[in-house]
Amino acid sequence: MKLAVLYSTMVLQMKKSFVRPMFRFCLLANPILNTILLYEMFRTAGEESFLAYVVLGAGLMGLWSCICFSSAGDINRERYSGTLALIFATPASFPLIILGKIIGNTLLSLLSLLISLVTAVLLFRVPLSIGSPLLFLAALAGTVTCFVVISSVIACLLTLSRKTELYMNCLEIPIILLCGFVFPVSILPPAVQALSRALSPTYAIELLRMSLYGVTDLRLFWEKFGIMLAITALYAILSGLLYRRIDRRVRIAATLEVA
């Protein structure tokens, strides 16, 4: 029955997100446009691995935008449509419902990676070669986990405060830059790099890139993987702690509804 809650929320969320024009833009148009933009930039810069920077960069930017505008904004949409209070007061666990929403959105958002890939292959005949396919899949799974956990922290903050959406919109671009979605983090100033190193997507992206090129140093790969999981686990613990308090906090602060 818990699975039914998770699964039906996932499906509901995918349906709801997909009919929203803004989401469709982020999901479908954004990766195409970003792929073209990045391709032109990298072509003149002489970078050879279009897959690692153009496709991955554009795809991940699309994925992240979807998360910023959807996973997060969805709590507010539910609040304004009056359904947040309804789902909150059901016997189903609220964190589980939120998790279902986030997983649904994230899975749907993965489409942006695929769209970016198809754009690059069709438009620019970017060769499709993955150095270490299995490790790439592992890195992808890690990336999804890491984004799901980050979204759940954000969603929790949003349930507690209506202002979070504003902060979310301000966070979109900085994360793209800090985590090295479209360039290696190593070109950032050292002080900023320290910040990047505390964010789990940084590692996720490095892992994806490593596996695209082909992993030569397996130890390094799994080491980074371990760090990514450790940071993600830390976020998960944080979000677990937040959710423990959420049930009481929102009822004291009266933030379930707009009124």
Next chain:
Amino acid sequence: MEQVIEVQALRREYVRQTRLFRSGKKVVKAVDGISFSVARGEIFGLLGQNGAGKTTTIKMLTTLLAPSSGECRVLGYRSFGEEKKIRPRINFIFGGEMGVYRRLSARDNLHYFSNLYLLSRAEQAKRIDAILKLVDLADRADDLAETYSKGMIQRLQIARGLINNPEILFMDEPTVGLDPLGARMLRDIIRRLREEGRTVLLTTHYLAEAEELCDRMVIINRGKLVAGGTPAQIKGDCATLEDAYVRLIEEDKP
């Protein structure tokens, strides 16, 4: 008689931002020390002007809002702290067009909520069809809710409120915006719930409706109780419940 709702000296305050910038804060006493109780099987009315504190009271009873102080028990459990015991056994309907997933059909809405109420597959199949028929949505059940009229959306709300067979149903202005047939259907449903031994707590601005339906009621004004009892008791020597209501509110002017 088993008391399924017990409210004692209940208070709730809101802190409201009064200025856009700087910290202008004002405390609003939405519910200011009310007490009442409801027995199992009763239809109980909560009447009062806009802003009297009716919705706030219902939110505290339905585990959506924490009381600032006082006692608020539903089915013997504290609504803040023991909400897990309460939630599967109650449901609530807020009037108006909010609170349904407009991009889903009526059937999908009900399916989703029956999952959240942890009903088994077999129960779901049985209940959803019966409820759709009860609120007269069966032939439009598979159309998206965004294509529904106001009244149909409200009937969908009612259906959602019945999905878990609640022992207590809370209704906040359930007939607002319903056409005469829709309003009558709702009154019939409410009476039927009473026949099944369920408890209903409702708010309404239609005093005739309240008089017709309610076994007992309280009138609240500016967060405080100003009267309580059976409709006949509240009416007293006034000709209609409306006359009595107007007098009580006038007398309570600050």
